[in-house]
Amino acid sequence: MELINKSRVKSPWLLHYDGSSCNGCDIEVLACLTPIYDVERFGIINTGNPKHADILLITGGVNKKAARVVKNLYEQMPEPKVVVAVGVCACSGGVFHDCYNILGGIDRVIPVDVYVPGCAARPEAIIDGVVRALQVLAAKTDKEAVV
């Protein structure tokens, strides 16, 4: 059990979904995978499949159509899982908060564990967000173990 909990923080698999973002944060998320930032150092893989993912990384606010998608993806992820909202739009809706088709931040649809600010969020901030998400993940599993 101990071993599994330790492995959990060493092998976070990401699912990245572009909510209703302007692409700015998206390309920064992708930039995290590339040689300069190379998140695979931390065992992070961008899986692209909710059923394999531990961390849901959402960029951009959420509009009415995307809300359904975000909810579906979240529900298809196996427990334990955490959600990271990347960028100010994902946190609160950002510059688009009063657009007619925008519901607001991701937390309007699913529970968010970590908020990463920035417009666009910098890769360093995103990595930091993921690391914080891992702490949340570890805390979540500890709680489960107690229960």
Place this chain on the structure above:
Amino acid sequence: MKVDTIKTSPEAIVASAQKYFDDGCRLVAATCVEEGEELRVIYSFDRELSLENLEISTPREKAIPSLTGVYACAFLIENEMKELFGLEIDGLSLDLGGRMYLVDGAEPAPMADHNKPKAKEDEKIG
């Protein structure tokens, strides 16, 4: 300042567009502007890097013909106008039924202000 346009009628728009098409011009965009009761649609064509615009005006409830028969690409533009301004369009090759951007239950024609005094007041208060 005003964009140079050639005014035409909704009935003649397809034939005019056909002429542009035959000249090898590209359909760049169709822009819908709300002017009081009427909707003004500006069709922009590209002729050797210069813009030529056709303009029509139509009452909101009256349908205008679709250009998809001439320019296949028009379906996206026209669906957008239909959805966001409530402009009726006849003969769309692929009609997304006002559900290109919006979901069921969303407020119709969100770009059009006319007939929506309440929404305006809210804004003013905000």
Place this chain on the structure above:
Amino acid sequence: MVKALMVVLLVVIMAPLLGGLLTGIDRVLTARMQGRVGPPVLQPFYDVLKLLGKEALAANRRQVAWALGYLVLIIASLALFCLGGDLLIIVFTMAFAAGSFVLGGFSVRSPYSHIGSQRELLQMLAYEPVLILLALGVYLQTGSFMVKDLFHQSQPLLASMPLVFIALLIVLTIKIRKSPFDLATSHHGHQELVKGITTEYSGPYLALIEVTHWYELVLLLGLAAMFWTHPLGAGILLALAAFFIEMVIDNICARLTWNWMIKFTWTGGIILCLINLGVIWVLRAGGV
């Protein structure tokens, strides 16, 4: 009998450790080739351990049973191989294992896993003849289909079957899911198939499949090592070299389509084998 059981036990325990380590090395070296640092060498173990701790999701029991079948049958073929068994039977058992994997993908009404299974079937179609021809080649060369009889050979198999070895490299690319033939499970992400057959597996069930891949890797490298049995060290080096070549190929190729794969293996791979076997056959006929 007791000895055989010991061997089997050793295989069951050691192979995944070795396979996981090799996978880790693969990931590090691949990252280095791409100008990245890459994960820790032990990363595959972390991944599998983590998956074991995740919530189990599955569509139905069949899906799980076939995944388990994949694991068990691959272990069985590896055990047969280590016991020096009949190559044909090893190949057929591997086919059953792959078939089991395919059926696991088919067990869910999911488009991506379904298409992954169809593709895996096409992959089987592509590599199966080469593997059986390899066994036939071994027979023509040694007069026996038994792996253990290879150890009585003074001359390495590589000397008489170089072309078959090249064909085996093609098979290896398909089997360990490297570009240009990473078609059915999307070992590397970002594919039209999402994760292919494994799309609908998660948590411990996915771990099962990962571990099976490790066993399979060891078995396949074993097949490569078979080409140089005396001294066995040379064979191991040969296998590692083959593994390294696969990594390089993976990093210099785009992923190709299944049509291309079938065309390539059924012409290139099979013809390589045929020429090689033909030469052996003629030489043998001439010699006798």
Place this chain on the structure above:
Amino acid sequence: MITGKYLVAVSIWLPVAAALLCWLGQSYSLRNIVSYLTGIILAVCALGLFLSGPFDYQPGEIWGLSWNTAISAADFALLALILYIGWRQRHKLIIILAAIQALLLICFDFGLGGSEIEPVPAFAVDHLAIIMALIINIVGSLICIYGVKYIAEHEEQHPVAKSRQPRFMFWLIIFLGAMNGLVFANNLYWMYFFWEVTTFCSFQLIGHDQSDEAIGNACRALWMNSLGGAAFALGLVILLRYGGGDYLSMQYLLSHHTAAGATGAILLAVSMLVLAGMTKSAQLPFQSWLLGAMVAPTPVSALLHSSTMVKAGVYLILRLAPVYAGTYLSSMTAIAGAFTFLAASVLAISQSNAKRVLAYSTVANLGLIIACAGINTPTAISAAIVLIIFHAVSKGLLFLCTGYVEHEIGSRDIEAMEGLADRLPAAATIFTIGIISMFLPPFGMLVGKWAAIESAAQLPLAAFLLVLASAVTALFWLKWLGRMLEGRPGAIAQREIMDSHYIASLGGLTAAAVLLSIFIGPVVNSMVTPAVTQYYFSPGLEANLETIAAGSGGLFSVWPLFILLALIAVAAGFLYQPRKVKNPPVYLCGENAGLPESTVFMTTGENMGEVKLSNYYFTGFLNEARWSRVVNRVGLIMILLLLGVTLW
């Protein structure tokens, strides 16, 4: 061998009597009882023969006439009947071929030798014949039992003015008698008679539904098999003319040509018989009659494919194998068989009709068996016999299951069978076992295929074709099986109620497929090895057979694998506990519509779409008609070469 004699008589006459009873009795319950009773008695007879071992048997006279004369008369009567059918159907080929046969028979009976023919023992029951008898009488009887119920349901679905069920059962059961006669016959002239009877029975059964398509296909089966019959008759004439009366005895033929192989005219006659066998086994380019035969009710297909008809062809070819051992004829046979194996397997990929897939698979496997006969080493012959046994069981099972499913779901299309595992769990399980037993270890078919490839190493071209074909086989089986196993997440399997006839036949064959594979060692030792050692005496033979039997040499013992399979089934139960595992909807790119049907998704214009799945059929590339033309040409060339090398 007093008892043996009776057993032979019962095996041949009981089906005739039972068939008549069915025809005259007209009642369902009568047919029911008759089929069960006949089945049991025939099975007991076959087991009795197995226990009693080989013997020769010459029946005495009947009403003062020699049996030889009676058979002659029956032969002519049958040919006359076929001529009449040909005339009524306005089918020139049938008329011509029947006429040729009649002429050849006239030559045989009156032109050559005449009464000087030495009477040879009519029946010689050897080990191979016993194996065949076991297959015919056990598998065949199960199919007849199944047939009683099936044809009744069939008529409910396709009502006819006057019930044709009695007629159907008549031909179905009499088929068994004819096959028994065929495999026991030692006198080739007798064998020819039974050969023609099976042809005629199959004609009647294929045309059962009386639709234009059914009649057309029945006629095609008749003329193609008449071609084989003509080749058979020609072979007989040549044997008699150039060899003499003794050569009409299969035993004599075998014992006089074991070591060096036959030469000259005898070999030509043998090649004619091989050709006859190939038409009957629907080898390229004669496969179309067997595919056409798929219009018949499914028990007919099952019978034709597993225990009768096509097996008669391979039986004859296998039987004669020692005679042509070591000749070019042998090698050509091997290559032709292997080519059929490959071509039919490839064509099977393009089919979505389950019965056509099964038909192509039969053609392919018969090709494999014939290839083994052509490779003609003791191991290869053992492989061939093993394949005959296991193919009969598995193919019978698959056909019967297809028929059952067809009646349940109203389609025999593979695509319509999607999700069968949740709709008809028992049928899906049977299919799973049936399909796996066709080509995967540790089942008998694979053991046969393995031995075939091992022995084919002697003959590189054949080996190469076998290797390719064996890879192709997996493709069409697995994709079919995959469709049936498909399930929506969390779907609960429905209860399935199966008729007792179906339980008996499907259950019996499933058990046979599994048990025979588990006990393949004893099966090989007690049945296959004696059959091979009868005619082959070569050093190293024992060792080879040991390998198949126990596998100690090859380290391939089927038991561990069976134990592993059982282990998987049990462990899966532990690994997947329905209460602990969640079944979320499948991944649909996040667009799941949230309905209980987990495969509905939201799409263009906020409408709902549903996931549709299908197998790949490669129809663009694998056009059946075009490829059939190509492979038929190659097949024809192979047949011509086969005859050519004999003459040369």
Place this chain on the structure above:
Amino acid sequence: MGRITAPFGPQHPVLPEPLHLNITYEDEKVVGLSPAIGYVHRGLEKTAEKKEYPENVFLVERVCGICSFMHAMTYCMGIEELMGIEIPPRAQYLRVFYSEISRLHSHLLWLGLFADAFGFENLFMQYWAAREKILDLMELTGGQRVILSSCAIGGIRRDLNAEQIDTAQGVLMQTEEELKRINPVMLNAYTVKQRTVGKGMLSREDALLYGAVGPMLRASGVAQDLRQTGYAAYRELGFAPVVETDGDSYARALVRVRETCQSIELARKALERLPEGEAAVKVKGNPDGETMQRVEQPRGELLYYIKGNGSKNLERLRIRTPTFANIPSLLKMLPGCEMADVPVIVLSIDPCISCTER
């Protein structure tokens, strides 16, 4: 024969952005297709009417995070025209510089994603590693990695100093060298050609019929690049469009590869000839009247229609982005292709859904 129907997107590992295609396959051939968008539609045009016109510069920058500079520039050009503002020459040259490095980063990003679409992970990494240098350059000069906010009504917000210009020149030269190493793989590797040559054919006629723009149009043999009209300082710098005639995915990649080299050249020329003086002028008053502005964005022609009424708020802002114009041609190119080619063809238009839906 049976057919497979399955959704492709909105969330899909191969798609960086949400786009939904409901595709029907036969074996793996695409035989039916219906698109759906709207996952990123925010209603930005409407919001622009509520904001004051100078604020809108920041809003339109977020139409798309990749080509945000171009959006800001086009908007500014429109407002400047309505208000009759003449911006200083230095600002014109700086606009060219920023446009070109934006294009460079966008094309490199695309080349990487394109490589990823056909499963060439290493090539993806190489292009993105090269792209990081450009991002560093953006950060150095604009203070941000992706959304620059350099453009303002009346000119350029932050002028470049000599040191920055030197660094920029160095980075551009370095990138050129780097690309000389990477580009041959994209253009000559056998496996890459197998996946791109002949895939997603779009003839010259179809390109016009379906309204394709930008590299798509140029790869189909139409020599149209709005930089030819000579806005900003393009007339002074001299410009000829890159054209290919094959109209397949390979041609599109080739156009973009050649355009990266052209961009480096243009950016360096702009810096070399950078006139001295102010980088911006003061702005007073409110826009009145209507105008249409067109600019060549990395993905093609971008059109802004701006209508002011003399108040701080605009009456209408309409943005027609290049991807919006390029999406219809997907309906032409996808049917008949292999499933594996779907991502390649979809990416070959360089989709920017965020632009499309605003």
